Amino acid sequence: MRISRIYHPELLIVDQHVSLTDDAVNHLANVLRAKVGQAIVLFNGDGAEYCGHLVDVTKRKVVAMVDSKLSFSLESPLNIHLAQGVSRGDRMEWVIQKAVELGVTEITPLITERCGVKLSEERWLKKHEQWQKLVISACEQCGRNILPKLNQATDFADWINQSTSQLRLTLHPRADKAFRHIALPPSGARLLIGPEGGFSEHEIYQTEEHGFHTIQLGPRVLRTETAAVAAITALQAIHGDL
Template sequence: MRISRIYHPGALHSDQELELTSDASNHVANVLRSKVGQPVVLFNGDGNEYSGEFIDVSKRKVRVQIDAKLSISLESPLSIHLGQGISRGDRMDLVLQKSVELGVTEITPLITERCGVKLDAQRWQKKHAQWQKIIIAACEQCGRNVIPTLHMPTEFQAWVNQSTPALRLTLHPRAEKSFRHTAVGSDGVRLLIGPEGGFSDQELYQTEQGGFHTVQLGPRVLRTETAAITAISALQAIYGDL
């Protein structure tokens, strides 16, 4: 029997009885159809997980008794901050989900010149909340007990010009170097991926001025979601834990 992993905001500790959030309760009772007495694992992002069992399961309320705190880390030794050009539809959702599974540390959605999504500040807040739920669900699925930081959508130039000790990398099919020939150190990587239509000439110039090095994943032009997933996989295979 597969043991459910559930995110719960707030403090957790051994010998604690608690009620899950309404969203989690609905998922446990009506989607997973869990029963009283079944085991469960909770996590809150503090790097630990907490084992317990369901002690009350109804359609609107689920209670859990925690019995132990477990220090289990699945975090990669390689720190990756993904700057992802925002794309339309489920492409952005896919990148967020898979990058979490692959071990990224931070994610910043980037508003670029060719960004296909134009929203006001209030709607960006709602989009950020939606993306946060995707990230948490990915952590529940893949076993991570640390939730990657999701920053608010940021203007491209502001992010590119941020000071960082990390190695700055972006993709180009005609770059001279591959990931294998980069010098990734203990400060990790700041990885820049363009949107569906790619970067404008002005943005490419800004990446050069911002100290980004171009690397290639082969001679073919990849879709934005393919580029992000493949680049993170390559970095983790060479410098991380894949």
């Protein structure tokens, strides 16, 4: 039986009991039908894994004993900050999940001029909570012990004006450079991907004014979710750990 990996947002100490979160309780007790004595792996974002076993399992409460701590990292040596134009449907969720699996260190959902998602401030906060759960579940699945940072949805103009030492990159099918032609600084890359409608002419002008380098992934126009995953994969294959 596969050992479940569970994120726990609080301090984990060897030889102590820990009551797991409501989401973990539902997953372990009600979905997986876990039993007392079953082995489990916990992580809290400090870069370590904590091996343990379940000592109490009910429909509303699961308690684990932390048996040991293992310190190792699956993090990429390449720092990638993905800024993804928010798209409709499940495209955004898919991009976040795959970006985490591919090792990005930071994600910023961008509200652009052609963004098809219009929400109130309260609903944007709820959407962030939903996306944060996706980040956690992706880390549980892929083995990462450190959660990438997920920022609140940010206006395009606000994000593009942020100072950074990372190399600014965005995609264009007619760009004259590919990922293999660029040299990344130690701080890594800041990767900008538009929504399904692409960037407006004004937004493209702003990227040029703020020093973004256009990079191509071949001559074809890719869907927004394909572009993000392909670009991250190219960066990791050439400059990272793939």
